[in-house]
Amino acid sequence: MVNGSASARVPGACDQCPVRTLALYWAIGEGPPAATAEAISGLKRGHRLLPARRTIYREGETSDEMFTLFDGWAFRFKVLPDGRWQILSFLLPGDTISLHLLRFDRLHFSVQSLTAVSLCIFDRASLADYVRARPALERRVETFCARETAAADERLADLGRRSAQERAARLVLHLLARLRQGSAVQGQSFEFPLRQQHIADALGLTSVHVSRVFHALRADGLVAVERNRLTILDPRALMKTAGIRQSDLDAETLYSPTAS
């Protein structure tokens, strides 16, 4: 349970891990999956449970650990010197936090838990060595990095050139698409722990305006929002508002592990 209950699910054996196919180190074609899982288990230090609103990583700090988000939601963000901040992306189960610690001592952003989360913890140096020794994994790192850049560039176009309505609709659709990819969600309804302030911080708006935008989306019958759940009532119309075609949502396959 992502939220509602105060704590997140605890990870079990890696070879049964429900998000294993999303994970960085889940290399296809490096021996049987079971062997990979065993190797990963060996690198894993353990896991950590955190409540919502905890800083997982603070910009500029060094750390000898690397994390994977097993359950719950988190986000990457930047704080400006005067206190304004920008959420760079939301992190969903299966996401790595963050890739670049494989190679660098510090990151250029901070990470905070949004709901209660559970993290799988790895030894940074060991994981780096493990990846370094396996070309297929190295290439997967590049894939992940390319995907990250592509996502950031998409966002740039959102913030620079799209209206608040478009941004909101796109956020909802992209989140659903990503959750579907992790097969955490099937229908048109999903657990939605974002407060309007988070949405505002991600879309470059104020929470007041986000409230109005969602009011409009509801009034037009596009979505329904309960406390921690969002339902897409009219996918067709929502995609039109978002300026998204179905193929755009599948387009993440552009950088999928099997491509190239």
Next chain:
Amino acid sequence: MVNGSASARVPGACDQCPVRTLALYWAIGEGPPAATAEAISGLKRGHRLLPARRTIYREGETSDEMFTLFDGWAFRFKVLPDGRWQILSFLLPGDTISLHLLRFDRLHFSVQSLTAVSLCIFDRASLADYVRARPALERRVETFCARETAAADERLADLGRRSAQERAARLVLHLLARLRQGSAVQGQSFEFPLRQQHIADALGLTSVHVSRVFHALRADGLVAVERNRLTILDPRALMKTAGIRQSDLDAETLYSPTAS
């Protein structure tokens, strides 16, 4: 000459290349620089001269070539279905166009020349093999990728949370810092081929508003803009407007080739 004359400089021998230290394949610690230069010369197919406003790469196309920008300016951009567009970043001499073609068949953005440019052309497959075979180069690819992501995230905070004034001031300072890194520039004055429309498309503004913003910057004595040249008259004040400290400009060293 970047502009003014209709054409860009033609690259000479790679071991004399003025931007070689910026280039992707210029690996430190892989034998003597001369050897690297010779290897690179071997991979290079030749060069290409293009006038301003030419499409260098169109989003989604496949290509068996990879480019390096030797002289002139270009930019990466995205076009929305309805014709709006967003410039994602400006490309300066020494920049690779683009990294991800090493691994993927297509890119998620387009590239266009801003001034007359000259490009060094490489065979994609050969360059990919060359890089793949050299761990130091692989790591440099990761460095470049990390830098790209960090830059995109910086921009995200700009577009989401900073005013038009701040964005403009930051753009100017960042361009100068990058040109300095390529040692193309020494003082506070530099060749500035951007039209206000480019600035607008990069900062998520209209050209009319960019005109207003630069009017204010001039009125406050922060910068002077001639036809193709920009001079920073009051660096201190400009940095204050930009919300930038000197250390921020040096911070690119965070991901510099020597780090980690």
Next chain:
DNA sequence: ATATGTTATTGATTTATGTTATGTCATTTA
């Protein structure tokens, strides 16, 4: 149950930025 804090709604008002239109140069083309 009540209190307390957080999150969302809503209205009134202001502001930054967008839109449209027109003028002025400078440069290129005829």
Next chain:
DNA sequence: TAAATGACATAACATAAATCAATAACATAT
């Protein structure tokens, strides 16, 4: 020399979104 073009400036007006402020709806703790 005239006309066409492209870049920039400026003004009048329009609008999206911010700001300010009050209240309402929830959630959690006591």
